[in-house]
Amino acid sequence: MTSSLRVWRRMVMPDPVRVHRYQSLPEQGPKVLFFSGGSALNKISRVFKEYTHHSIHLVTPFDSGGSSARLRAEFDIPAVGDLRSRLMALADETVMGQPEVYNLFTHRLPQQAELSVLRAQLQQLVAGEHSLIECIPNPMKALIQMHLAVTQARIHEDFDLRGASIGNLIMAGGYLNNQQQLDPIVFLFSRLVKALGDVKTTLDASLHLGVELENGETVLGQHNITGKETHSLPSPIKRIWLNKGLRHIVPTNRYIADDRKDAIEGADLICYPPGSFYSSLLANLLPEGVGRSIRQNANPKVYLPNLGEDPEQQGLSLMERVKRLIETVRADDPSVEHFSALDYLLLDDKYDYGDIDIAALAAMNVTVIRTPLITDKQYKYDERLVAKALLSFV
Structure with missing residues (x-):
C-alpha cells in the first residue's frame, strides 16, 4: 500500500542550479502540467521545451469562434485550433x-x-x-x-x-x-x-460553454463570452458551465478519461497559466474529475495571472480570481478533503496587480512569490523568465 506525502524544501527563486540541470537534460525534465486554453501560452511553450520534454498541456476543446466555429457547425467536432497551435509550439x-x-x-x-x-x-x-x-x-x-x-x-x-x-x-x-x-x-x-511534450484536450467531447451574468442574463458560446469577436458582456460573469449545443441552455458534463486523471495526479507541478480567465482557464477545470485529480496531487500548484485587460474579467480583482479558481477546483468534490487546490501565486516583482491581501491569501494557504517575470515596457511576460521561475518549484 502506498501513501501520498508532501515534502517541503528550501526554495530559491529563480533557482539557477535546477534550471541548468533541466536545460542540460530536457529528456529527463519534470512533468509540468498546464491547464491551457488559447494562444496565450504558445510562446512560453516554445521556450519550455528547451528545459523539459515532459510538459503536459490540457487544452479546452470548447472554442466556438473563428474557423473552428465553421468546422464545429459542419461536423459537430470539438474545437481543434488550440490543439493544432500547441502541437506546433512544442514541435521539435x-x-x-x-x-x-x-x-x-x-x-x-x-x-x-x-x-x-x-x-x-x-x-x-x-x-x-x-x-x-x-x-x-x-x-x-x-x-x-x-x-x-x-x-x-x-x-x-x-x-x-x-x-x-x-x-x-x-x-x-x-x-x-x-x-x-x-x-x-x-x-x-x-x-x-516529434512534439516535445504531451498535448490533449481536457475532454474528447464536442461541448460548449455557458455563463450566467450578474444581471441574470445567460450567454452561450465561447465566442460570445470572450469579448474579442463580439461586444463585451453587458455584466460581469457570475458562473460558468459546460453546455450541450449553442441553441438552448442544456447544462451537461463528462468525466475525464483515465489518462487525463493520471496525468493530473502524477504531475510534478500544476500551473494555472495566463489566458482568458473563464473561457480558457476555468473552462478547463469544469469537467468532472479534474478538480478531484488536482487535489489528489500533493505537488505544488501555481497560478500565474493575466497581465493587462481581459474582457472576461470585467473588473474582477486578483483576489477574487484566486477565490473563484479555488472554488471551481473544490466544486468537483467538496465533501472530500485532500491536498490543496492552489499553493502559490506567482507574480512579477514590479507589476501592479491591484490590491493583494496577504493575510487573506495566507488563510487560504496560498503563498505569494514575487520575482522578475517582465523585461519590457509593454508589460508582457518574458517567456524565459517564466519558464525558469516555474522550474524552480520542482
Missing part, C-alpha cells in the same frame, strides 16, 4: 521538414478570395501540388493529403473556406477518419512532428 524544430509542416499548419486560405479559388487551392493541397505541401517529406505528406481529402469530401458545397486554417482542416479530417475521436489524430501528429 530540428526534425527534417519541420519548418515546412509548421508553415502549412499555420497557413490560412485567403480571406477575400472567391469560393471557386479557395476550392481550387484546397484541391491543390489534397493532390500534393501546392507549394506549401510539395516540400514536405513522406510519410508526413501522404498522411496530411489523406486527412485533407477526407475533409474536402465531407464539407458541403457552400462551406465557407475564407480564412480557413489548413491545420484545422487537417485535424478535422483526422477526427472524421478515426471514429470521431480526437485522441488518435493528436497522438499521430504528435509523433510526426
